[in-house]
Amino acid sequence: MKARMDKAPMDKARMDKALLEVDGLVVDYGRARALDGADLRVAAGQTVGVVGESGSGKSTLGAAIGRLLPRQARVEAGEVRVAGEPVLDLRPAELRRLRRNRLGFVFQDPIASLDPTMRVGRQLRLVLGREGRGDVAGQLARVGLDAARVASAYPHQLSGGMAQRVAIALAMAASPELLVADEPTASLDAQVREKVLDVVFTLAAGAGTSIVWLSHDLPAVARRCDRVAVMYGGRVVESGPAAAVLGAPAHPYTAALAGSAPAAAAPGVRLRPVPGRPPVLTGPSPGCAFEPRCPFAEERCAVERPAPVRVGEQDALCHRAADLVGELEVVA
Amino acid sequence: MRLLLWWGGRALSSAVTLLGISVLIFAALRLMPGGFAETILGPFATPEQKAELAARYGLDQSVLAQYGHWLAAFGTGDFGTSMISRQPVAAELAARLPVTAQLTLLAVAAAVLAGVPLGVVTAVRARPGGGGGAGRLLSGLGVSVPEFALGSLVVFVVSRYGLQTTGYLLPAAVLSIFAISATARTTRDAVLGVLVEQHITAAVARGETPWFIIRHHILRNAAGPVLTLTATITAYLLGGALIVEYLFNLPGIGSYVVQAVGRRDYAVVQAGVLLAAAVFIVMNVLVDLLVGLVDPRLGRRA
Numbered sequence: 001m002k003a004r005m006d007k008a009p010m011d012k013a014r015m016d017k018a019l020l021e022v023d024g025l026v027v028d029y030g031r032a033r034a035l036d037g038a039d040l041r042v043a044a045g046q047t048v049g050v051v052g053e054s055g056s057g058k059s060t061l062g063a064a065i066g067r068l069l070p071r072q073a074r075v076e077a078g079e080v081r082v083a084g085e086p087v088l089d090l091r092p093a094e095l096r097r098l099r100r101n102r103l104g105f106v107f108q109d110p111i112a113s114l115d116p117t118m119r120v121g122r123q124l125r126l127v128l129g130r131e132g133r134g135d136v137a138g139q140l141a142r143v144g145l146d147a148a149r150v151a152s153a154y155p156h157q158l159s160g161g162m163a164q165r166v167a168i169a170l171a172m173a174a175s176p177e178l179l180v181a182d183e184p185t186a187s188l189d190a191q192v193r194e195k196v197l198d199v200v201f202t203l204a205a206g207a208g209t210s211i212v213w214l215s216h217d218l219p220a221v222a223r224r225c226d227r228v229a230v231m232y233g234g235r236v237v238e239s240g241p242a243a244a245v246l247g248a249p250a251h252p253y254t255a256a257l258a259g260s261a262p263a264a265a266a267p268g269v270r271l272r273p274v275p276g277r278p279p280v281l282t283g284p285s286p287g288c289a290f291e292p293r294c295p296f297a298e299e300r301c302a303v304e305r306p307a308p309v310r311v312g313e314q315d316a317l318c319h320r321a322a323d324l325v326g327e328l329e330v331v332a
Numbered sequence: 333m334r335l336l337l338w339w340g341g342r343a344l345s346s347a348v349t350l351l352g353i354s355v356l357i358f359a360a361l362r363l364m365p366g367g368f369a370e371t372i373l374g375p376f377a378t379p380e381q382k383a384e385l386a387a388r389y390g391l392d393q394s395v396l397a398q399y400g401h402w403l404a405a406f407g408t409g410d411f412g413t414s415m416i417s418r419q420p421v422a423a424e425l426a427a428r429l430p431v432t433a434q435l436t437l438l439a440v441a442a443a444v445l446a447g448v449p450l451g452v453v454t455a456v457r458a459r460p461g462g463g464g465g466a467g468r469l470l471s472g473l474g475v476s477v478p479e480f481a482l483g484s485l486v487v488f489v490v491s492r493y494g495l496q497t498t499g500y501l502l503p504a505a506v507l508s509i510f511a512i513s514a515t516a517r518t519t520r521d522a523v524l525g526v527l528v529e530q531h532i533t534a535a536v537a538r539g540e541t542p543w544f545i546i547r548h549h550i551l552r553n554a555a556g557p558v559l560t561l562t563a564t565i566t567a568y569l570l571g572g573a574l575i576v577e578y579l580f581n582l583p584g585i586g587s588y589v590v591q592a593v594g595r596r597d598y599a600v601v602q603a604g605v606l607l608a609a610a611v612f613i614v615m616n617v618l619v620d621l622l623v624g625l626v627d628p629r630l631g632r633r634a
Contacts, residue, residue: 066537068533068536068537095539096539096540096541097539098539099536099537099538099539100538100539101539103537103539104537104538105534105537105538107530107533107534109530112529112530112531113530113531113533113534114531114534115531115535115548115549115552115553116531116553116627116628116629117552117553117626117627117628118548118549118552126548127538154628154629156628156629167534170534170538171537171538174538
């Protein structure tokens with residue numbers, strides 16, 4: 001942490017309050033590389049949207065924050081610290097304490113993330129009993145559910161939206177400092193999505209909980225999050241305040257991604273998909289992973305890994321970020 | 333109402349199954365070479381003697397008439413009379429039931445008390461790609477070594493060194509090897525299936541301890557296949573663990589029915605086989621009910 005502060009002294013205020021620090025994280029699944037040196041920094045109380053295509057490493061990054069990686073995953077390098085504690089090096093009991101007290105997780109499939117053999121009320125009581133706070137009815141009311149009806153139901157009797165509210169109540173029961181939400185609304189109907197997100201962000205704001213929201217939904221992230229981190233090829237290629245990153249991208253990939261979002265296009269205008277395919281890595285990317293798809297690529301982009309560059313308010317992993325200021329535009 | 337219909341359907345299908353089995357066993361017994369008279373009177377009996385004996389037990393009537401007669405009696409709870417001992421079959425079977433029941437209880441208790449924990453522990457500690465080599469080999473051996481081989485070996489070793497072979501412990505131990513191995517394997521597979529479910533990850537993410545997760549979230553979710561297997565083993569053993577009872581000379585239902593087959597004691601074999609089938613059917617219904625209670629997703633379907 002000291003070293004970091006030396007590197008970026010003008011960011012001292014932000015660094016002091018860092019709740020989550022992910023540094024150079026490298027994770028392999030067998031021969032496939034999921035994270036290729038990912039960095040992420042979240043301050044207390046911040047809401048951060050992590051966006052990127054499928055396979056960009058979002059879910060792996062989210063799981064690594066709680067050391068919840070699947071068994072076949074191997075951490076090759078890097079560090080994860082939550083409130084200064086080295087998550088990847090903690091002993092089992094310390095790790096459980098960290099998860100209980102500081103972390104909360106919400107997953108993509110809400111019904112599958114509840115125990116199918118147990119009534120909702122009992123699942124909540126199991127968690128609340130440990131916390132020794134709040135009653136089941138109160139917790140359910142907090143997430144906008146009718147306690148009388150939901151508490152006695154089994155998960156498969158709930159709709160996806162209701163189940164996700166229950167999962168949110170479970171995750172927020174201990175008022176964690178950081179909530180990691182891995183595409184919590186991806187499997188829900190469009191009308192339900194906004195309401196569920198309202199619940200997440202309202203509860204988090206009330207409890208002072210930071211949010212790391214892994215999402216495909218660029219416009220929703222732009223509306224709700226303080227900051228955005230854009231992932232590509234297992235790295236965070238751009239991060240910064242949401243308005244700056246999505247309004248004036250510093251990385252060519254961010255610009256391409258923002259241009260491909262449905263909301264970015266005016267009616268009647270064709271969406272512009274990002275040309276080419278996302279990379280499948282089997283080892284460290286020799287240069288910039290976006291180079292084959294990048295319209296601005298130079299020779300060194302293929303052979304030299306880009307270091308973070310400060311452009312305006314955001315950090316970008318791009319050799320040409322400084323040259324491209326004002327060049328990248330989002331079709332809106 | 334729906335539940336009532338379900339039970340009615342189950343009862344009806346069970347009755348039809350039992351009726352079918354009774355026809356099969358009746359036919360099979362009559363098709364066996366050598367009749368009751370030959371077995372009892374020996375090879376030098378005259379045709380007159382045989383005819384007289386057959387007439388006494390109604391064996392001179394047509395098979396269809398015999399079946400109708402037997403079925404009518406069975407309907408009133410009369411299982412017939414042993415032609416050897418001249419005692420009512422029901423009483424003879426009841427006298428042997430405690431032996432078989434104790435053997436079953438010991439073996440099933442061992443399966444549940446040892447097999448389930450073994451399965452849970454090996455599943456929870458399993459590493460990817462590890463496959464649980466030694467445990468898998470051992471349980472594979474336990475499942476596939478036939479009872480007569482293991483039983484004969486035990487009887488040989490024990491009698492060779494002049495030890496007691498009476499009592500239930502040894503035969504129960506022989507049966508337990510299979511029961512424990514099968515239960516451990518089934519439990520392990522079921523738990524491994526539950527471990528990859530999202531709600532287990534969610535519980536881990538909430539910082540629950542492994543023991544808490546096993547107790548509250550894994551056992552119940554993995555119970556279905558284990559319950560089904562335990563019921564099958566129980567039914568199988570209750571019907572008479574033929575070979576083991578025979579090897580260890582235990583006067584249980586299994587050895588009694590085997591003996592009766594040899595002597596063409598028709599009523600005993602018919603009642604014994606039908607009893608075993610009935611136990612199987614009842615156990616299956618009970619398990620369906622239990623599994624429905626344990627996993628509400630399945631209970632709804634009924």
